[in-house]
Amino acid sequence: MNTVRARSQKRGSPSPQILRAVLRLREMILTGQLPAGQRVAELKVVDAIGVSRTPLRLAMETLEHEGLLARRPSGGFTVREFTLRDVQQALELRGSLEGTACRFATESRASQDLAPLWQLVGDMDEVLRASQPTVETLNRYVVLNERFHDTLIDLAGNALLGRLMNQVHGLPFASPSAFVQAQATSTESFRILLVAQEHHRTIVQAIADGDGARAEALAHEHARLALRNLDAAVRDIEAFKRLPGSVLVKMGA
Amino acid sequence: MNTVRARSQKRGSPSPQILRAVLRLREMILTGQLPAGQRVAELKVVDAIGVSRTPLRLAMETLEHEGLLARRPSGGFTVREFTLRDVQQALELRGSLEGTACRFATESRASQDLAPLWQLVGDMDEVLRASQPTVETLNRYVVLNERFHDTLIDLAGNALLGRLMNQVHGLPFASPSAFVQAQATSTESFRILLVAQEHHRTIVQAIADGDGARAEALAHEHARLALRNLDAAVRDIEAFKRLPGSVLVKMGA
DNA sequence: GAAGCCAAGATTGCATGCATTCTAGGCCAA
DNA sequence: TTGGCCTAGAATGCATGCAATCTTGGCTTC
Incomplete structure (x- = not known):
C-alpha cells in the first residue's frame, strides 16, 4: 500500500512523534482518507493519529517540501492535487x-x-x-x-x-x-x-x-x-x- | 505580546513569523554567525531574531530541507558543512x-x-x-x-x-x-x-x-x-x- | 596523568492555552 | 429568489511550561 520509501536513510531521522506523524499523514493522503484538494484540518488529524499539534505541524511542513501538501494563502494546508x-x-x-x-x-x-x-x-x-x-x-x-x-x-x-x-x-x-x-x-x-x-x-x-x-x-x-x-x-x-x-x-x- | 498580524500573504508563503525566522536564520548561517558544523542553539537564535521557539523550529525544518541544516541524531540541528x-x-x-x-x-x-x-x-x-x-x-x-x-x-x-x-x-x-x-x-x-x-x-x-x-x-x-x-x-x-x-x-x- | 563516571545545568521535544483570523451559515434587503 | 453582510463557531499561529534527554565539567579511581 505504501508506495516505496525504502532508500537508505542516512540522514538523521526526526524525533519519534514527528516521524510517526509524517508516516501516518502520508498514508492518509495516499489512501485518500484526506481528500485531494481539500484542506487538512489539524484537529481531525491530531485525533486520528494521536500526536499533538506541534509535531503534526512539523510533519506537515515536511510533506509540503515533499510536494504532497500545499500551503493555503489563508493559513493551513491542502492536500495537493496532481x-x-x-x-x-x-x-x-x-x-x-x-x-x-x-x-x-x-x-x-x-x-x-x-x-x-x-x-x-x-x-x-x-x-x-x-x-x-x-x-x-x-x-x-x-x-x-x-x-x-x-x-x-x-x-x-x-x-x-x-x-x-x-x-x-x-x-x-x-x-x-x-x-x-x-x-x-x-x-x-x-x-x-x-x-x-x-x-x-x-x-x-x-x-x-x-x-x-x-x-x-x-x-x-x-x-x-x-x-x-x-x-x-x-x-x-x-x-x-x-x-x-x-x-x-x-x-x- | 504579538498584537497585529497581517494574514493574507501571497500564495503559498509561510506565515510572517516563520518567514522572518527562515530569512534571518539563513542569513545568520551564510554570514557565519552560526559556525558551520556546530549545533544551533535554539534559545540563542530565538533571542537574536525575536521570534519564539515554535516558528523557529518550523523554520529550521525548512532549512533542513534546503540542505543548510542537518539533524543531529541526539536532537536539534547543526549548520551543515560543505x-x-x-x-x-x-x-x-x-x-x-x-x-x-x-x-x-x-x-x-x-x-x-x-x-x-x-x-x-x-x-x-x-x-x-x-x-x-x-x-x-x-x-x-x-x-x-x-x-x-x-x-x-x-x-x-x-x-x-x-x-x-x-x-x-x-x-x-x-x-x-x-x-x-x-x-x-x-x-x-x-x-x-x-x-x-x-x-x-x-x-x-x-x-x-x-x-x-x-x-x-x-x-x-x-x-x-x-x-x-x-x-x-x-x-x-x-x-x-x-x-x-x-x-x-x-x-x- | 588519563580514563571513566556522575551530577547539575542546559536544551530539546512535546502539549496546551490564548489571541487572532477565517469561514460557514443565517438574516436582511433588493 | 438571489446577493451581500454579519456573527458565532472553528481553526490556525504563536508563546510558553514541563518533562525527558543530552552535555559539560568536575571528581574519583587506577
Whole structure:
C-alpha cells in the first residue's frame, strides 16, 4: 500500500512523534482518507493519529517540501492535487535525472564496482523467466527494481542528485516500480516489463563500456516506458484507481 | 505580546513569523554567525531574531530541507558543512538540470516565445560592453543573469524541475551568479564572463533552431565555467572568503 | 596523568492555552 | 429568489511550561 520509501536513510531521522506523524499523514493522503484538494484540518488529524499539534505541524511542513501538501494563502494546508500532466512531467524528469546519474556513474566509474548491478539484473531475469509471474514474484521484482534504481543513483556518487531523486520518488507514480503491480494483469504490460528489463541490462553494459551517452539515452528510453505505462493505466480506470497515489490525480475530462 | 498580524500573504508563503525566522536564520548561517558544523542553539537564535521557539523550529525544518541544516541524531540541528567536492557536485548537477531544461524547452517550444531570453541576452551584452565593468554594472549583470537562468527554467514548462532547481540554488555557490562578484577583479575571470555570455547567446540560438541536444551540451559547458570559477576562487583564498556562503565550505588540505 | 563516571545545568521535544483570523451559515434587503 | 453582510463557531499561529534527554565539567579511581 505504501508506495516505496525504502532508500537508505542516512540522514538523521526526526524525533519519534514527528516521524510517526509524517508516516501516518502520508498514508492518509495516499489512501485518500484526506481528500485531494481539500484542506487538512489539524484537529481531525491530531485525533486520528494521536500526536499533538506541534509535531503534526512539523510533519506537515515536511510533506509540503515533499510536494504532497500545499500551503493555503489563508493559513493551513491542502492536500495537493496532481494533474495527469504533473505526473507525466515528473516521469520525464525522473528519466532525465537517471540519465544524469548514468552519465556521472560512467564518468567516475574508475574504481566503481558494477557487480551489484549485474547481480540485480540477473536476479530480475530470474523473476521474469516465468511466462506468467505470480504476485509474489512480482513483489520480488519490485524490490529488486527499486534496489537497481537506487544503486544506480548511488553509483553516480553525487549526494545532491540522490536527494533530489528522493524528492521525485515521493510524488505519485514517480517511483520506479509504481506501475509494476498493474503490469501483472495485462499481457501487453508484461511485455513492456520485459523491455524495461532489457533496458536495465543494456544500461549496465553501457556504463561498463564507458559509454555515458548511450547509458543516458537508455535511461531516457526507460522513462518513456513509464509514460506508456501511465497511458495504459489511465485507459483502464478501474485498475488505475487501485494504484497507490491515484487518489491524488485529478483526471482531466 | 504579538498584537497585529497581517494574514493574507501571497500564495503559498509561510506565515510572517516563520518567514522572518527562515530569512534571518539563513542569513545568520551564510554570514557565519552560526559556525558551520556546530549545533544551533535554539534559545540563542530565538533571542537574536525575536521570534519564539515554535516558528523557529518550523523554520529550521525548512532549512533542513534546503540542505543548510542537518539533524543531529541526539536532537536539534547543526549548520551543515560543505566540502569543495560538495560544491563541485552541486555545480555539475546544476549544469545537468539546466541542460534538461534546455531540452524540454526545445521540445515544447511550439508556441514558446523566446523574445524575453533574447532581450536578456541583449541587456547583458550591454553591460559587458564596457571593457572594465563597475560594481554597479556588475550588480545589474547579476540580476539579468539570474533572470536569464530563471526564464530558461520556466520555459521548460516543468514545475517539478523548477522546484528542484530552486533547491539547488539554495546551496552555497550553486546559484547562477555566485561568482560574478569575484569576477570583476581578475582579468582572467572577466574573460570567463565573456565566454559565459557567449554561451547564453548560443543556448537561446540552439533552442530557437530546435536543436535540443546542442542547447543541452551548451548548458553543460556553461556549468563547466562555474567549475573553473570555483577553481580560480579557491586559489585566491582571501577573495574566496568574501564570497557569500564561503563560511560553509570546509577547505580540504 | 588519563580514563571513566556522575551530577547539575542546559536544551530539546512535546502539549496546551490564548489571541487572532477565517469561514460557514443565517438574516436582511433588493 | 438571489446577493451581500454579519456573527458565532472553528481553526490556525504563536508563546510558553514541563518533562525527558543530552552535555559539560568536575571528581574519583587506577
